[in-house]
Amino acid sequence: MTGPAATRSTTPGPTTDEAQAIAERARACSGVAKLSGGPFGTVATYLPGRRLTGVSADEHTVEIAIVATLTRPLPETADEVRRAVADLAGGRSVHVRIDDIVSDPREGS
Template structure:
């Protein structure tokens, strides 16, 4: 039996928050053609997170900030997802990259 819609929404949002909290993530993204999305009945959607069903992986899609090697960032984002969901397979898609945030000037 699948979890109730409120549990799915809370889980998708928790994963989105964990991924978005990484400093090398500029934003979550729906991925190519908007396919990386959790649709929430009556409440819209969570772009950038698609919760797997059964043995399917959890998918996350992000726009990354330049600076961290992308394979390392993918590993760190997968670890963040597993911090929320436990030992699950995770696929990470980089939809785009943007310049890194500039450091604040020294005073």
């Protein structure tokens, strides 16, 4: 299946490619160990055949939930994530939520 229907989630949000790009950019930021689904797994984008944990979006907001490391100040990590995905957010505000902190960056892998 191809076309817009194949790449859109059931609620207003990013296309499959946009959601994946947001997740990849967020994971690549310094101080991010991994993405998080939140305490109840609610931070996610539903894609065809799978669920992308850590990125959720609607028509107004993109929410990214992360597990951060102690390699840098937490506000700097959140700011870097926000800047890294700003062009993919399509004018929506970007909220970065730190759900957990690990002392060893390898714990996020």
